[in-house]
Amino acid sequence: MNAHVILNREEISRILDRLASQIYERHGRCESLQLVGIQRRGVDLARRLADLLSRRVGHPLPLGSLDINLYRDDWTSLEGKPQIGQSSIPAPVNAANILLVDDVLFTGRTIRAALEALQDYGRPCSVELLVLVDRGHRELPIEATYVGRSVATRREERIDVLLEERDGLDEVRLSRADEAGA
Template structure:
């Protein structure tokens, strides 16, 4: 039996992305030299939304890339015999850029580690930062986000699902608890 609780709705998510946008612009003193790289799948949607918000505030379009980390995962051979690869598109040089990796949920840190490994294959950014909508704790690696929408204390038995209208038909964050029947 699964228990679900909606912990964030569309307006919550939008407010968090707006705040994160302003934090990014404040720390970087604008948008010059900043690029966003979304981690497939929902990190890409989040990166595109952050790009739009930066454009609304600064009047400039910062570059956005798409990164698939499947083959960089340290557990891909255990996850699937035939991994499904998605697009990786970074149509700009990351050399010397301030690259912000974007993902929906930060959990163990392993996805972020894989993303950094994958990103370095494209060049040498001056700095790599991390923006996540949800930080749920339970790190297995020494990784932390620079920009966080919301930190949520979770149990390992719980699942945090971020949903975006572009992929899932609604904007919300759902906390699921698997309980024994």
């Protein structure tokens, strides 16, 4: 496999700390802010950010998770059956400022599905997007408010985010799509 590491544990930690600082600068005490991670690794990143922000503001932040599989526009073309996870939005969405968190921003279709899923819970005051990696190649007019790292990729390349909570290590890898599983 010809994958190479583009972010290691320390870099991911430093990026999350920087992103938490940017959120704090924009939202102050974060009193109307809710973090909502997109299943799966977006939830892990949102949890880490919530911890960092809670230490800064001195109170816990509402933290939710959103499964977007039923809202995907490609579910009929997926091989096999999509794994349907659970969404959990712990506080009212109406009039809240929602911070959607995901690991990689690519075409924008996952975020479109997340915005649609979020509407089932109410009408937020605002929705911002935070991603660990923005790899370009947008198919929809969607941009992140907060970006950990922008990485120029080719369409045939793949970004894999590995997180301690799921994978046993923190690492972001870049590989050719046909090599990713090798």
